[in-house]
Amino acid sequence: xxxxxxxxxxxxxxxxxxxxxxxxxxxxxxxxxxxxxxxxxxxxxxxxxxxxxxxxxxxxxxxxxxxxxxxxxxxxxxxxxxxxxxxxxxxxxxxxxxxxxxxxxxxxxxxxxxxxxxxxxxxxxxxxxxxxxxxxxxxxxxxxxxxxxxxxxxxxxxxxxxxxxxxxxxxxxxxxxxxxxxxxxxxxxxxxxxxxxxxxxxxxxxxxxxxxxxxxxxxxxxxxxxxxxxxxxxxxxxxxxxxxxxxxxxxxxxxxxxxxxxxxxxxxxxxxxxxxxxxxxxxxxxxxxxxx
Numbered sequence: 001x002x003x004x005x006x007x008x009x010x011x012x013x014x015x016x017x018x019x020x021x022x023x024x025x026x027x028x029x030x031x032x033x034x035x036x037x038x039x040x041x042x043x044x045x046x047x048x049x050x051x052x053x054x055x056x057x058x059x060x061x062x063x064x065x066x067x068x069x070x071x072x073x074x075x076x077x078x079x080x081x082x083x084x085x086x087x088x089x090x091x092x093x094x095x096x097x098x099x100x101x102x103x104x105x106x107x108x109x110x111x112x113x114x115x116x117x118x119x120x121x122x123x124x125x126x127x128x129x130x131x132x133x134x135x136x137x138x139x140x141x142x143x144x145x146x147x148x149x150x151x152x153x154x155x156x157x158x159x160x161x162x163x164x165x166x167x168x169x170x171x172x173x174x175x176x177x178x179x180x181x182x183x184x185x186x187x188x189x190x191x192x193x194x195x196x197x198x199x200x201x202x203x204x205x206x207x208x209x210x211x212x213x214x215x216x217x218x219x220x221x222x223x224x225x226x227x228x229x230x231x232x233x234x235x236x237x238x239x240x241x242x243x244x245x246x247x248x249x250x251x252x253x254x255x256x257x258x259x260x261x262x263x264x265x266x267x268x269x270x271x272x273x274x275x276x277x278x279x280x281x282x283x284x285x286x287x288x289x290x291x292x
Contacts, residue, residue, distance in 0.1 A: 005292045006256045007240060009283045015233030016160045016273045022151040022169065022227040024219050030143035032116055036132045037092040040065030043110050045128040047121055047139065054115040054141060057096065062110035067091060072107045119143040147219050149180060149200040151227040155189055158196055160231035160271040168228040169202055176218060178202050231271060238276040243291045244269060254290035262290060
């Protein structure tokens, strides 16, 4: 037809670099929160302030609780039965504290609570002598050696991003870089920005014990970073980007059937790069489509 231009569907080697703004947040998989399970009083508080670093196995505080004393007595009298041990666990005693009780063979009037991991105290609502009830938060510990970065990615760029894909995280102030891995792609987009959140897991190098004066990890929750996703170039079936039409149902191209006949064809698309849009389904190589 007069004025109609067509072109064949062809295979092109395409890759894509996607850039996005990211927000550093704490990795909740590396968070430990201690809620008391019995009423009692905090004694011998070893951790005194938010920001204190703790080591796995370190005593955080000792706790006087009549219910825990009764449970310990039951454990010793019952000759360390499984049922009595389970009761201690339900009351919040750690395996390390239960082993202390088992080895000593005596009731501990002040039950020790140990740190289950290395980390930093991020919440400490208690003080020495505080009365706590069941369900009250005693403290929270966060391991910052691994953090998450939530990147805001345009919807049209999501096709080139997949879980497990590597990415670069860059601190704009210093240029320092970290390697990240896509951990999760949120299924719901922000209706205001038309972007989706892509979460990256980033491992940070912590100062070794032999060099404690080295700087602490620089990626801190609350900071903004730049995120760069690189899609490896590979052969992809593609058409000129102007050949793809969009409506509420998705993407469509106009296929040329010859002798002045045309028909709309629904397609699934992938990345857009170098003026070309990847076709993942709906067309085959060498089919003629209308470009303008």
